Amino acid sequence: MTRDKARELMREALRQVAPDADFDTLPAGTSLRDDLELDSLDFENLVTQLSERSAHRIDEDDYPRLATVGDCVDYLAGLEASRL
Amino acid sequence: MVAEIFEFTMPSLGADMDEGKLVEWLVKPGDQVSKGDIVAVVETAKAIMEVECFRPGVVQQIVVEPGTTVPVGAPLARFAALGAPTSPGAAGSEAPAQPEPVAAAAGVSPHGPGPVAHPISATGPLIRRMAAELSVDLATVHGSGRGGAITRADVRRAASESTASRTAARQPHPGARISPYARQLAEQLGVDVSSVHGSGRGGAIRTDDVRAAARAQSEPARSKSGEQPAAAELTAAEPDAAARRAEAARQTTARLMARSKREIPHYYLRTTVDLTEALAWIRERNRELPVNERILPAALFLRATAIAAAHVSRLNGFWQNDQFVPGQAINLGVPVSLRGGGLITPAIMDAGQLRLADLAVRLRDLATRAKAGRLRGSEMTGATITVTNLGDLGVESVYGVIYPPQVALVGVGRIVERPWAVDGLLGVRPVTTVTLSADHRATDGATGARFLDVIGRSLSQPEKL
């Protein structure tokens, strides 16, 4: 997945879960939990959004790799588009 | 034949609610509604909620306009009753569209720009921080987002407006609409009426508004200790809509909790539960489940509590008129933190009938809707026992205050790895602390102990969940 595509997915997913957050102005290091105040349910919803939009099943084992906004974009960008 | 006219009234969405603000109508005169259809959005001191109509009918007249606050029981609209129940198909086709699920309703309200005066629930920490940095009074910002939510663009726009106009907005209006008695009271209480939001006709300030403002003034900022420092500063500087709302919610919680501690002789029990089996089990399950149905550990505790409540029914119900009244079903109250700050405790209805996987889905749905301000009125009143989970916040145990008139509250702490002996062997295992706060009028410690024991045993046999 291209980086632009990854950013676009993250922007959309974040808008669902934290409508008050403006992805374009957030530094990559913005912590989902500490800065955006996502709780575990919010996080789970974010993962659901990302999974659905990327058509990639994000496993719980990968959760530690999704700590910041930038992490999420990196993670998505690292996906092969063909994987399901 | 003249149809019977019935009034659709402001519902009581909790024992502590005495008035509510009609935020939005989802129906208009001429619309036909079926039993259970959501017809309006109502804002209470605690939350914005969707309200169902419990009788089929046709909307005749809207009595209360959006933005109006009325007491519980006041008529909001008049409906002509539909005598013979229409066939489900017909009713379905004529019924007004249900609000779209929140997840699909990004950006724009499906019902057009809602006349939400101050959609505070949607004002999250980032907006608050930004507003504080730019010295923007959120109460004066028109929200262009979904349901009138304030977006960052709105805050920026407000900030870029001339300083003069913003200053003017905060100056006392020489012609501010205020009732004579409210003006007199404001002088007595030392309330600056230019900062008071009027809830009366045409925005007129009433005595209730002045009293609320006086309470907000006298309440020191420490009551907002749970909030962001930035938000607290904002609150102290400008008693804006968010602060008023937080204040109202604070007052509501204060009344309820004071009543609880005044009336309920609490006893507390605590146990530590080994979650090795349970966590491994949901991990396996989650590999198979669709991502959006994954089971969170929180659901485990809800399921275990539902099982325990079924076994030890004396803890599921209410203490009313000096006696225990058993709950008709097991409805689990679940406190949910709102993004705008504040807490709301809706219920998962009839949780006793739900298996773990279903309960997990319901928990997600409930939390999502709670955060989006799309709860149903019935979900606010039904809880028979509450499960509070502070695990996300890192504490190890919670000794909670019971929600009257309920008789028990289960507290769940963080899941931590601890040295743990099993069969004489020491290992490191994930454990958590489960506590029970119970009403000693309704039960004795032995009952509570059995209850916690069932929870502990249920969690050690996850396959039975």
Next chain:
Amino acid sequence: MSTIETTYREAMRAAIRDALIRDDRVFLMGEDVGRYGGCFAVSLGLLEEFGSDRVRDTPLSESAFVGAGIGAALGGMRPIVEIMTVNFSMLALDQVVNNAATLLHMSGGQLNVPIVIRMTTGAGRQLAAQHSHSLEGWYAHIPGIRIVVPATLEDARGMLWTALADPDPVLIFEPGALYPMKGQLDESVREVDIDRAAIRRPGRDATVITYGATLGTSLAAADALAGEGIDVEVIDLRTLRPLDDATLLDSVTRTHRAVVVDEGWRTGSISAEISARITEQAFYDLDAPVERVCSAEVPMPYPKHLEDAALPQQVDVVAAVRRSIGDGG
């Protein structure tokens, strides 16, 4: 205290009978009050008991018999003059306004007119536009006369004697709709004060000010609102002139909200006067505009549903109180 079950009509009759017994200067006159027993049967049986000197049928000329009554009062008698309905009293307006109300003043205090004029007022009985209006508010405009409206059995029984004891003209307006009203009445009631309004139901959240037939409507509305936790005070004015400002203002200063319920038309009505006095004297205690519930500004219709639609109903009072509370906290 022993009570009897009675009706408003019977309580009125008992009051007239009692007056005829207690004071031989008292006599009753009017159209059909004797042999017919009164158009609304209030004086039924009195001719037989007291004879035609004291219960006198008159010609159909309101001006003539009200004038005769004023003359009798000036001559030392204590006449009770019955006018069939308030609409017909228009024909006697000259006597009431130009004579009864003025003579004390014009004679430099030498001539007082101790007359009591009774008449039926109000709608609710399908008697249409010439028998159903509520014009007592007009009379309350006139200095020199006292206007009372009994709305309860006790007042129906007790106001007449107090009125007869007044050295000046008193007009008693009897809401026709109340004649059949049944209830328990303390047997010992003989006379009641007619100077003060009465708080018929105490409450905290709003004051409903009313009189006559709409007292019942207002009390029913207060009951309905109590079910919603709205605690309404209901004041029965009893006397429209002179108005008991003190009771009204004291109540409004406590509740901060006032709703005036008046079966008369809104424009230029007693409800307008009350609203004005509240605004003049309790403005700074108001938390909402004064609300008024009055009759529709049309001649009273004959058909039942239209008459109902024209009159203040319980739902109207409930709605007005809610507006007041909703607007005023």
